[in-house]
Amino acid sequence: xxxLTMILKMGxxxxxxxxxxxxxxxxxxxxxxxxxxxxxxxxxxxSAITRFFINILRGTPLMLQLLAVTYGPYxxxxxSVSRNKLIPVxxxxxxxxxxxxxxxxxxxxxxxxxxxxxAAEVLGYSRFQTFMRIILPQVVKxxxxxxxxxxxxxxxxxxxxxxxxxxxxFTIGKQxxxxxxxxxxxxxxxxxxxxxxxxxDRVMGRVEKRLNYYK
Amino acid sequence: MSENNTKxxxxxxxxxxxxxxxxxxxxxxxxxxxxxxVEPGNVVSIIxxxxxxxxxxxxxxAFLETAEKGDILYDGKYALRDGVYAEKAELNRFRTxxxxxxxxxxLFPHYSVMKNICEPPIxxxxxxxxxxxRALGLxxxxxxxxxxxxxxxxxxxxxxxxxxxxxxxxxxxxILFFDEPTSALDPELTGEVLKVIRQLADDHMxxxxxxxxxxxxRAISNRVIFMDGGYIIEEGDPxxxxxxxxxxxxxxxxxxxxx
Ligand SMILES: Nc1ncnc2c1ncn2[C@@H]1O[C@H](COP(=O)(O)OP(=O)(O)O)[C@@H](O)[C@H]1O
Ligand SMILES: [Mg+2]
Numbered sequence: 001x002x003x004l005t006m007i008l009k010m011g012x013x014x015x016x017x018x019x020x021x022x023x024x025x026x027x028x029x030x031x032x033x034x035x036x037x038x039x040x041x042x043x044x045x046x047s048a049i050t051r052f053f054i055n056i057l058r059g060t061p062l063m064l065q066l067l068a069v070t071y072g073p074y075x076x077x078x079x080s081v082s083r084n085k086l087i088p089v090x091x092x093x094x095x096x097x098x099x100x101x102x103x104x105x106x107x108x109x110x111x112x113x114x115x116x117x118x119a120a121e122v123l124g125y126s127r128f129q130t131f132m133r134i135i136l137p138q139v140v141k142x143x144x145x146x147x148x149x150x151x152x153x154x155x156x157x158x159x160x161x162x163x164x165x166x167x168x169x170f171t172i173g174k175q176x177x178x179x180x181x182x183x184x185x186x187x188x189x190x191x192x193x194x195x196x197x198x199x200x201d202r203v204m205g206r207v208e209k210r211l212n213y214y215k
Numbered sequence: 216m217s218e219n220n221t222k223x224x225x226x227x228x229x230x231x232x233x234x235x236x237x238x239x240x241x242x243x244x245x246x247x248x249x250x251x252x253v254e255p256g257n258v259v260s261i262i263x264x265x266x267x268x269x270x271x272x273x274x275x276x277a278f279l280e281t282a283e284k285g286d287i288l289y290d291g292k293y294a295l296r297d298g299v300y301a302e303k304a305e306l307n308r309f310r311t312x313x314x315x316x317x318x319x320x321x322l323f324p325h326y327s328v329m330k331n332i333c334e335p336p337i338x339x340x341x342x343x344x345x346x347x348x349r350a351l352g353l354x355x356x357x358x359x360x361x362x363x364x365x366x367x368x369x370x371x372x373x374x375x376x377x378x379x380x381x382x383x384x385x386x387x388x389x390i391l392f393f394d395e396p397t398s399a400l401d402p403e404l405t406g407e408v409l410k411v412i413r414q415l416a417d418d419h420m421x422x423x424x425x426x427x428x429x430x431x432x433r434a435i436s437n438r439v440i441f442m443d444g445g446y447i448i449e450e451g452d453p454x455x456x457x458x459x460x461x462x463x464x465x466x467x468x469x470x471x472x473x474x
Binding site: 113115118120121123124138141213214 | 366
């Protein structure tokens with residue numbers, strides 16, 4: 001197999017790689033905020049339970065979580081494995097990343113001085129207005145570097161979908177490597193991820209710059 | 216209710232009245248039995264050593280701390296009665312009556328000067344154009360003409376505090392609380408902030424000012440309150456309290472400042 005056909009074949013999987021990537025961000029970024037708010041709940045039971053789940057999600061391999069979400073329903077309840085593996089893959093990724101984002105959000109929210117809340121309260125902002133207008137924008141700016149880190153990691157983590165044989169770029173590359181007994185597909189995959197992350201870096205850099213209008 | 220009626224109550228009752236206020240943090244009693252009243256157009260200064268409960272008193276008056284006992288009345292109406300707070304909607308209405316200027320300014324760093332000042336009244340439903348006009352007038356009064364598009368980090372501490380004062384004034388409060396408004400400033404910047412507060416006093420703005428600037432307190436106040444250990448030790452005319460303090464503790468405190 002020529003290098004070009006190899007690249008083209010693996011390129012076909014890039015759409016699915018991108019699907020995992022964007023869908024994971026789409027769901028995990030907001031879900032992470034919900035989890036962070038539960039984690040910071042004044043209700044001790046809610047916050048303890050949330051913390052427990054965050055610890056499990058961060059303390060066990062994403063690969064295991066992928067397997068559990070994809071095949072767990074079959075082994076536990078006899079529900080047949082869904083034909084479109086994108087669904088369990090995105091569910092597993094979104095939940096896992098939400099746990100990481102939640103901790104980043106929490107750190108950001110807790111780093112905002114209480115004086116900001118107090119000023120807003122005296123000025124008549126409702127609690128919701130205070131969060132949306134005063135706190136959240138400052139949090140976003142503060143956590144941007146950490147978010148960028150996670151997004152870069154996510155690009156590389158999409159390759160874990162091979163464990164459930166979801167036909168994204170890396171899975172295809174691995175299959176070619178096996179059938180051709182060649183290492184070349186892995187080099188191609190490496191280059192793909194590298195380029196992907198160059199783009200991510202550019203985009204996130206631009207976002208961070210746009211938030212630099214204040215200190 | 217007729218206009219006469221409200222006017223009469225204005226004249227007869229203080230804007231803020233606090234009676235027998237008590238507040239503790241866990242086991243630490245910070246306010247033990249505080250009573251004070253602030254008449255319209257008056258400036259009341261609160262002095263006292265650090266840790267004596269001055270900030271806590273202002274924060275209780277601004278509902279930033281929850282008091283355990285006592286009364287807080289605005290315009291003769293109970294916000295806190297025998298340690299029980301009025302309903303939330305009621306408290307929000309009381310909140311429109313006072314403004315607060317913090318030691319650390321607490322400006323919103325992601326907002327321009329103009330947005331810092333204008334957003335609160337706009338959120339309260341006022342017309343944007345009117346609010347902006349008022350804000351420009353206030354900035355002029357604060358000596359900050361032309362800085363409306365600056366961000367807080369681009370301003371000196373003294374300028375930031377003056378923006379914070381303008382922000383509080385933009386809501387047209389009946390009474391303004393200052394918690395050591397110049398304590399976070401470099402000495403050379405305190406003057407410009409004290410000047411605008413003095414100007415407000417000349418305009419008969421009702422104010423309660425916690426400060427360590429004794430000469431300033433003496434000059435602008437109608438009444439001075441000396442607090443220590445959660446009690447009001449002495450209060451009265453500034454010339455009396457500063458010039459001829461009656462209590463030993465007041466004398467000792469003031470002598471530390473006159474060295
Ligand atoms: N949130 C808090 N939790 C516990 N203790 C507090 C808190 N706020 C203030 N205190 C304590 O209450 C006392 C009075 O504080 P404060 O009102 O700030 O005094 P002042 O403003 O006169 O310096 C101090 O001993 C302070 O440590
Ligand atoms: Mg204080």
